[in-house]
Amino acid sequence: MADEAAVRAQAEAVRRLKQDKADPDEIAKEVAKLLEMKAQLGGDEGKHKFVLKTPKGTRDYSPKQMAIRERVFNAIITSFKRHGAEVIDTPVFELKETLTGKYGEDSKLIYDLKDQGGELLSLRYDLTVPFARYLAMNKITNIKRYHIAKVYRRDNPAMTRGRYREFYQCDFDIAGQFDPMIPDAECLKIVHEILSDLQLGDFLIKVNDRRILDGMFAVCGVPDSKFRTICSSVDKLDKMPWEDVKNEMVGEKGLSPEAADHIGEYVQLHGGLDLIERLLQDPKLSQNKLAKEGLGDMKLLFEYLTLFGITGKISFDLSLARGLDYYTGVIFEAVLLQQEDNHVEESVSVGSVAGGGRYDGLVGMFDPKGRKVPCVGVSIGIERIFSILEQRVEASEEKIRTTETQVLVASAQKKLLEERLKLIAELWDAGIKAEVLYKKNPKLLNQLQYCEETGIPLVAIVGEQELKDGVVKLRDVATREEVNVGRESLVEEIRMRTSRP
């Protein structure tokens, strides 16, 4: 605006010069100044220029990135289907009140839509709350489903570490009243399968139980009213040393140093069945009803995990707390133990790639009569996994195909566009994935180069001689071998050559 005012002042000066019948040279100089200023302002065209970017914390996926993303999705969906899951979808936004009161402090990160008249809406923050709303709304008491979709959080993005404001969640949940720990064990089996299939390197799945945590807080002398806030301090143990966490508990949150020290002893414990057995004998914990229940179920869980043969990568870890309010039983979180990229400084902060737990109360919050539907589920953090695989592909210089085209229909001579189009229509109609260059007379070299660049394995070449003989010259791009194939057997030949071994 200041610049515009300057331009106007300058124009005014020119006008005055004119009225005063000033020296034409003087006028010309002033006009030149004026034009220069206008140019600096960018002119009319410049004013309406777009900022060419995606919104903060979001990104486009290029074809190459999509190819990697599809690989990850396939591994995940394959595992979900292997376990008999159905699939559902829900809208990207929910009534604002559906999300209210479900995420505690994190609610401030919810994206609201503008009130344009009508309902107040918010973008979904996770897939769990919409799932619970779906169950209550449709009175479903029994389902095993997966849901893969984008969720939205107005968080501080850290995109190089795979933290975005728009990101995918891949959720698998089992809802229903069942015998204890069987569905919970299956969720852990699924995490184990997916992380193994994706070959992300060594990983560890930490397991705990909200009831054990609450029991532990009780026997350590934490007042009931401080359970939640002390739990959130414990949740920071993967990022902060114990001393800092203790200071937070005592200094900020007013816990007695004795209680904090007591907690400190427990939260350093991690192990397997042996630790569970030991804690079941623990004179204090064993007296607490909640803790005892949780430990009993933890023992059962480990027995099932032993049958599944996966205890080697599972650790019962008393320091695992997890943030979300709605968990009521088992909680778990999978972390990668090795960093795949070469940034040594990052290798400390290996993030979690999957997490989940039991939430037996959430559906009841939506049911008019408060009827509960016990649920347990897991969410795979695809963005972090995707970042790792993308970096690995970059490093390996592996060439990733972004199309599945089997054959390029080409010609060596001019004026054969019609013949190319006729042939490619035959191939398309037979289900062959085929391309043709959109040029009337492309050079053979350019056509071959296109195959090299995009990884198309075969070229079907039509020329006048081939047309006369009723054949097509089929060229193998890698070996450069060429054979004439009868037109009637071309489809079969292409299929045979491009079927996966």
Added chain:
Amino acid sequence: MADEAAVRAQAEAVRRLKQDKADPDEIAKEVAKLLEMKAQLGGDEGKHKFVLKTPKGTRDYSPKQMAIRERVFNAIITSFKRHGAEVIDTPVFELKETLTGKYGEDSKLIYDLKDQGGELLSLRYDLTVPFARYLAMNKITNIKRYHIAKVYRRDNPAMTRGRYREFYQCDFDIAGQFDPMIPDAECLKIVHEILSDLQLGDFLIKVNDRRILDGMFAVCGVPDSKFRTICSSVDKLDKMPWEDVKNEMVGEKGLSPEAADHIGEYVQLHGGLDLIERLLQDPKLSQNKLAKEGLGDMKLLFEYLTLFGITGKISFDLSLARGLDYYTGVIFEAVLLQQEDNHVEESVSVGSVAGGGRYDGLVGMFDPKGRKVPCVGVSIGIERIFSILEQRVEASEEKIRTTETQVLVASAQKKLLEERLKLIAELWDAGIKAEVLYKKNPKLLNQLQYCEETGIPLVAIVGEQELKDGVVKLRDVATREEVNVGRESLVEEIRMRTSRP
């Protein structure tokens, strides 16, 4: 509100009764009435209850609906890949200014996000504008890509006819400077393929060209400034009779009756190559540069479509206008000719199921230097197609499986949960899709019933005798035949029996 007033009136009556020291029985009666009315209102608990619904114009997809949706997606993606398309993805929201000035009057239907500090954002209205933004931002001048994602329009929903506020678009576009009409012809071939593959019944693809329309307006005596608004009147011809459209042109938009009648003669024309040839000889149209260019390209397009063998379902139709501002050349729209459901009254308004066209100027609107990237593309309207297929499935009572589970691991006797879990882990690890009931001691009948309900074809039964013999009893759910299979060959046997023929 009326009810609340009634309750208050009733309470007032009770109070008056009390003050008058009325008969206690009378009071009790009034109190009972009051309580009943209060119960009908739902009481305090009711007031804070959630409204259990999805936002207006949106819906959840149940597992069964997802199974149908996946079929449609597969047909569409298969065709896109057959034509060598890559795939991209963009965020669900864009900077508000990215969408500004692209949709004409429809801009009022854009969903804005609330200003929570930071950038002003809007949900995408289609996939074309984000695609153009993506091309300009990444300086891509040459790509063939598809994009399947949800778009958002604050439109009046008509959900039974497949019109939603959140709906999928399946877009295929070819960007780049190529010889004329070759990519345009491929887009039409793709629409033809997809509609044929989906077996939706007879269809027609109407084709026109913005240049022919503009040329037609010019020779009919429409002033330049009225081209756009007269074009939008023509766009209504599929819903309104010519007389009404004419009245709008003359009455509302101030066109001369002669010009309108002139247009009226042209817009009733539709046909194929013969019509194109006739119009190329038309003494007026042939004198208009734009129309001549458009007709020349239309002729070329029909020659290519003849080579593709699809002219039988394509009609050059001078009444086709299409709403969006950004089209610059060929435009097209596919309509179903028969209604699939039995509602006769609906069979008139068979909606369009695909549409598209050439937009050579849109990318240039985003490029800082205005560099153009010619584009042509097609968008498949999945929701309408999905509605038709869903109704068809309902009518046929076809049983749709919502899982792919190959085998249920079961037992006839009690106390075999551990054995079931051991066996199912073996199957999962071998890649078999398997389920187990989450019960310690489920009844065999319940297990078999679960298979019947969910379409699981096989049951692997473990019992004490089978364990002793090192076998598993494999039961075919349909035939009820049972055979003992050696445990080491179980995986192979299941694979063989459940591989698709």
